Amino acid sequence: MADVKDSHPLEQGGTYEVTALRLNDDGEGVTTINGMTVFVPFLLPGERGNVRVIERQRRFARATLLDRYDTSPDRRDVPCPVFGACGGCQAQHLRYDAQLTWKENRVKRVAQQLGLDADAIVRDIVPSPDAFRYRNQVQMPMRFDSDKKQVRMGYYGFASHQMIETDSCHLQSEAMQDTLNRARVFLTDRGADLAGLVHHVIVRESQTTGEQLVVFVVRHSRGHVRRALAEFEAPHVTSVCLTAQPKAVGPVWGRKLETLYGPGTLKENIAGLSFAVSPRSFLQIQAPVAEKMYQTVVDYADLRSTDVVIDAYCGIGTLTLLLAGRAGQAIGVEEVEASVEDARINGDDLGIDNAEFHVGRVEDWLPKWVEDGNRADVVVFDPPRKGIDASAIQAVLKASPRRIVYASCNPATLQRDLKLLLAGGYRVEVMQPLDMFPQTAHLECVTLLVRDCCR
Numbered sequence: 001m002a003d004v005k006d007s008h009p010l011e012q013g014g015t016y017e018v019t020a021l022r023l024n025d026d027g028e029g030v031t032t033i034n035g036m037t038v039f040v041p042f043l044l045p046g047e048r049g050n051v052r053v054i055e056r057q058r059r060f061a062r063a064t065l066l067d068r069y070d071t072s073p074d075r076r077d078v079p080c081p082v083f084g085a086c087g088g089c090q091a092q093h094l095r096y097d098a099q100l101t102w103k104e105n106r107v108k109r110v111a112q113q114l115g116l117d118a119d120a121i122v123r124d125i126v127p128s129p130d131a132f133r134y135r136n137q138v139q140m141p142m143r144f145d146s147d148k149k150q151v152r153m154g155y156y157g158f159a160s161h162q163m164i165e166t167d168s169c170h171l172q173s174e175a176m177q178d179t180l181n182r183a184r185v186f187l188t189d190r191g192a193d194l195a196g197l198v199h200h201v202i203v204r205e206s207q208t209t210g211e212q213l214v215v216f217v218v219r220h221s222r223g224h225v226r227r228a229l230a231e232f233e234a235p236h237v238t239s240v241c242l243t244a245q246p247k248a249v250g251p252v253w254g255r256k257l258e259t260l261y262g263p264g265t266l267k268e269n270i271a272g273l274s275f276a277v278s279p280r281s282f283l284q285i286q287a288p289v290a291e292k293m294y295q296t297v298v299d300y301a302d303l304r305s306t307d308v309v310i311d312a313y314c315g316i317g318t319l320t321l322l323l324a325g326r327a328g329q330a331i332g333v334e335e336v337e338a339s340v341e342d343a344r345i346n347g348d349d350l351g352i353d354n355a356e357f358h359v360g361r362v363e364d365w366l367p368k369w370v371e372d373g374n375r376a377d378v379v380v381f382d383p384p385r386k387g388i389d390a391s392a393i394q395a396v397l398k399a400s401p402r403r404i405v406y407a408s409c410n411p412a413t414l415q416r417d418l419k420l421l422l423a424g425g426y427r428v429e430v431m432q433p434l435d436m437f438p439q440t441a442h443l444e445c446v447t448l449l450v451r452d453c454c455r
C-alpha cells in the first residue's frame, strides 16, 4: 500500500497560503493543503494566512501562522499579554458570541455523529454571565530564580512545562491575582531557603463570601518551613495550608495536607444551599453556571418522592444533596475521601437525612451495588474528562433506571459513552450545553437519557 505521506506533497518546514475553513475542538483553524488536513492555531474561519508546516503526521499536519491577511468579523482584541504563549486559554481572540456558537455546534456534532436530530435535541447554550474573571481557583507554578534572586510565576505554555510569566491572568478575580502577587513577593523576600522549596501556590476563593484559602506546595515540609509559611497574610486569605510534593512537575497534591492557620475550608453557596469545601475537593469552577447546570440536572432527573437516585462522581455532594430534596433516597459515590467527608458534613449541616455517601471508584462500586440486587430509579453521572468507565456503563444498563442524566465536560468521551447507552436501550431526549469556561475550549453539557420503554 502506498504510504499516505507520499500521496500528499506537503513539505515539513514548507510555507503555504491557506484559508481556515472551521475551528477544531481545540479552537485551532482547520484548513487543507494538497488534500491534507492542517491545523493552524489562531487562524479563524474565513481568514487567509501564510503558514509554515511544523509537524506532519499520517493523516494531518500542524502549521504555525506567519502572517494573517484578513480579519474575521468574529476576531476581537485580546486583553491578555501572554495569550498565544500561555496554555490556559485557546479562544480569547474569538468574540464571546462566536465562542458560544462554536461550543454549541460541537454538541450538535456529537448528536449528529450519533445519528440524532441535533436541531431538535440540542438546546441553546447557556452563556457565562462573566466572560472574564469567573474562576474560583488557580494552581500557579512558582520557581525561585537563583541568579536574579527572585521568584518567577506563570502558567505553563501549550503542551510544555515552559513557564510563561504573568502577574495578571484575566480569568481569575483581581483579589485572587493580588494574593498570588503578594505570595510571590513574600517568597522572594524570604529568599532561597524558603522560596526554593515552593513550586506551586494554589488559591481558592468563595464566590459567596470572597474568602480565600491558600495552599503552598513544597518539595518537603519541615518545622521551620511550616512556621515561615504560616506568616503569609493577604487581605482575603482566611486559611493557609501546605502540602508536600517532592516533584515540581506532575500531580500537584502530596499525600498529606496540613492547615497552618484558619479553618482550612471555604463556604460556598450554590443553588440556595451552603457547602463546605476543603482544599483538595472538587468544586465547579464558577458558581453561577454551576447553579444552572445543577438546576438542569434536577429538572431532567424529574424525581418522584419514593425514588432512589444515585449521584455517581459526587464530589462534595452538591448535586446529591440537591437531588435528595426531591427523592426518597440519594446516594453519592466519590473516590476522594476528603470530598466524601465534606459531603457528609454538608448533609449534616443542611439537616438532610435521606442522603448517604460512599468512598470508592464508580466502576468498582456501581457493579457491586447492582450485583447485590439494589435498585436505582434515576442515575446521575458527572465524571471527569475521561468519562464513564465501560464497566460502570454495563452496570447502569443492568440496573435499568428510568432516567440517566449525564453531565459531561468533554464532548469526545460524552459521544463515546452515549453510544453505549443508546445501544443499551436508552434514548437521548435533550442535550443542554453550558459555557462554564469562557476563553477556553472547554464546555459542559447535560444530557437526558430515558429508557426506551418509559416516556
Ligand SMILES: C[S@@+](CC[C@H](N)C(=O)[O-])C[C@H]1O[C@@H](n2cnc3c(N)ncnc32)[C@H](O)[C@@H]1O
Binding pocket: 282, 283, 284, 313, 314, 315, 316, 317, 318, 319, 333, 334, 335, 336, 339, 360, 361, 362, 363, 382, 383, 384
Ligand atoms: C466533574 S467532578 C463532579 C463533582 C460534583 N458532581 C460537582 O458538581 O461538584 C468529578 C468528580 O469525580 C471524582 N472522580 C474521578 N474519578 C472517579 C472515579 N473513578 N470514581 C469516583 N469518583 C471519581 C473526582 O474526584 C471529582 O470529585
